[in-house]
Amino acid sequence: MNLAVIEPTTSWYLVLAAVLFGIGTVGVMVRRNPLVMFMCIELMLNAVNLSFVALSASLSDINGQTAVFFVLVVAAAEVVVGLGIIVSIMRRRSDATADDLSVLKG
C-alpha cells in the first residue's frame, strides 16, 4: 500500500493517548520524588486532553474542546496548590521523598 494515502484515523490518536496515559501511570507508581510524580500526573491529564480533542474532531462536537479548556484551568489550579504543599513540606525537611511523607496519615 502506498504510504501517502494512509491517513491517521481517530483510533490512532486514541491509542497514542492510551499509551501516554499508561506511561504516566507507571511514572506515578515508580518515581518517589513528589515533583516528578506531579509531572507524571500532567502526562495523564494531557493524554485525556488528547482523546477529548481527537473525539471532538471525529464527532464534530465542539464540546470536547470546551472540556479540554476546563481541564487546562483545573490543571493550572492543581499545580499551584500542589507545588505550594510541596514547598511548605520541603522547607521543613529538604530531602523528602513520597515515602517520607507517610507521617501525614491519620
Add this chain to the structure above:
Amino acid sequence: MELFVFVCAAAMVLVGAIGVITRNNPVHAALSLVLTLFGIAVLFVANNAHFLAAVQVIVYAGAIVVLFLFVIMLLGVDRAEDLSTEPLTAQRPLALVVGIGVAGVIIAAIVKSQDALLVRGTGINSATLEDADANIRQLSRSIFSDYVFAFEVTSVLLLIAVVGTVVMSRRQRGQHVEESA
C-alpha cells in the same frame, strides 16, 4: 502529509513521556515534559483545535513547566536521584504490569469500537487564511453560552487556589528567625 505529522508528533510525545519517568535529574524530567507538551500541541493543530494548541503552549509549556523549574531551583532538589536501587521489592515490575494493563484495556476498547470512529467529522471549524478566528469563535460560543456557569465557577476555583497557596506558604511570625539561623 498528515501521516508524517502524526508520526513525528507521536515520537515527540512518547520520547518525552519516557524521558519524564526515566531521567534521574528532575530538571531533565521537566525539559522532557516540555517535549511531550509541544507534541500534544502539534496533535491539537492536526485535529483543528488551533486555539487549544496555542493555550497548551502558553499555559503548559510556558507557565506550568516554568513553575516546576522554579520550585526545583528554589528547593535545590536539582541533584540527580539514585534510580538504580529499587526501594520496594518488585515495585517496578508490578507498576509496569499495571501500566501495560491500563493501556491495554483502553486500547482493546478502542480497537473493538474502531469502525465507529472511521469517519472524520467536518463540524469543527478550522482556522484558515480567510477566516482566521473560526475555531476561536466556535469554541467561545460554546463556553459563553452553554457553559457560562461552569466558566464563572472556574474563576472562583482559581481565586481559592491563589488565596489558599498564599495562606499555606506564608511564613509565620517567629519562624523567620529560626530559618535564617
